[in-house]
Amino acid sequence: MNRWVVVARQEIRDLWLGGRGPTLVFAFSVLLSAMTYLSATNRGLNFLEQREAVNLTLQVAIAVGVLATMVVAADAISGERERHTLEALLLTPVPRRDIALGKLVSTLTLWAACVVVSMPYLWVLGRSTAVLGQAVVLIALVGTLVAVGLTGVALLVSALSDSNKTSLAVSLFVLLALFAPTQLPGMPKSWVGDLLVRVNPLASGMHYLSALMLNRHTWRQDLSYLLSPALTVLLTTTVFVIAAPRLIRLTRATS
Amino acid sequence: MVAIEAAGLSKRYRDRLAVDDLSFTAEPGEVLGLLGPNGAGKTTTIRLLTTLLRPSAGTFSVAGVPASEPGRLRQRIGVLPESAGYPGQQTGREYLLYHARLFGLPRTEARRVAEDLLDQVGLAERAGSRIATYSRGMRQRLGIARALVNDPAVVFLDEPTLGLDPAGQRQMLALVGEIALRRRATVVLSTHALAEVESACSTVLILDRGRALAAGTIADVTRSVGAHRLSEAFLALTEAGRP
């Protein structure tokens, strides 16, 4: 069996039976429940506002799901260093690349769980609109593309960080820095704003979602906005494939 | 074929030379005591020989595998690191099974090996308990079991008795002897406790400030400085260069 599968299986067990995974997903569901209930109690919501509620829930689900996944990824290597459990792993014949891949895959099970948990909320909000099917496909495809890219970034930060605190802080900062522009209204209206959206994998993914959900664009119309998240995936994958032995080591300071 | 061969091994950290031009050999079945005061370079030497660190200079081979093949080398060695951590949420059995699988053992074989080792190190009754509930001595024994999971040709034990009570130390040293005798593995025992070396080791390599001061059987090393006991020889050698 491929060694990365062995690593992934154990990491998945540790994540889900160890308690961290279920706790994060539970917190995620509480947030979505609150949002959904508030939307539902607002009897004044017309169809358009319902569609916007579905869009908002979709974006929050992606942002918070990616946050939870990045938190786990940020701990993946720097956390093991701090707990002194990385050394035993490095003393096995498992290639460093396989260690990285196994950890990435196991971390992404948390994202998958968030997608599954989002489904009933999207169904409740979207069943009287015509966008439910679209929302499901968007969170599964676009959300996953963004999640894989940013999880790769957090894993990279974890490998490069001196401490787990630094790794978590930097990963959270990165996510906040990428998320903040999505809250500014009308970003793509100028060429500078459009460029800032396009280079930001989170903002461009969100822009694509809104274009389809609210503006009823076709799937192909804004496809160029998915270039940024796709490139993030490609870049982080390339870095790990090439530099895994230099990244995943006992301490950051030594060589 | 020698079990360990190091030639001109050096490790530099910026302006500090942690290991300086170290050359030595160890034969199969030998129990080599790696002796030295704190900061002598014992852990760095072990980390170099186990491919965790890359040497600044020199070459080495372990179990006949050159340093240029780190994956193959790690397949042939077992290591109990000095500051080993253990995942608290895993059980002892789960932990050993995981590492056996990482060394490429099929699931059934891995399970059998894990159960055997847990029995050998006296953890069979607590195999299903989480490691977080293990005492320090139990964790050290688990660490030794993990170091043996791939039936290694060379075993590196870095300060295995650190933090153990006298009974625990005795148990640990007995295990070390068993490893060498029953498994015919070469053991490198890194310690700053002279009594451990005297009781468990057949040969000794004394390090200080990254350099080898003496190597050979305990009798040879003791005689070479005109001492009667290893402790006298150790003090004579390590204090010689100090002001």
Add this chain to the structure above:
Amino acid sequence: MIRLLATLGALLAASTPTPQPPGGVQVSLDQERISASIGQVLTLDTTVTNPGSAPTDRLIAHLNVASLDGVYVDLEDWSGDVTRVVEPIPAGGDASVEWEFQAVNTGNFDVYVVLLPGGSATAGRGPLVASPPVHVTVAPRQELNSGGALPVTIAVPVLLGLGVLATTRRRRRTA
């Protein structure tokens, strides 16, 4: 020579038909009435016919939605693609345009298509041509309400909370 050229020009003008302003074309829709539920995506086929003896100019077809109940209609919410170019239609020919829009408001509406001149040659000339309206009745569907959402907003966190408890108990059992 000048007289000759003028005669030649007149002859050419007579043989080349003058592009018709929109007033000469006809536009029809394939339906008269549509009943829909809110959120439903609807399609409408427009046929632009040129019964005249000259080809039309390039035309712009524009979709419009007018509320009959006084409900505010934001056309962009109904469709993001309300303006289409109709290429010049030869004499006696026709062209079709398909529209897709979503019924985002409830009530009664008239949906119709207007043809505008697309070329500068017919700028300022009229009349514009409008299709007969399609009467669209949009019924409300089941609305989001707290009663419908409550089971999900409670059940999902409760189930996941039980999962958290189960893992905690497992950890205690293996102590």
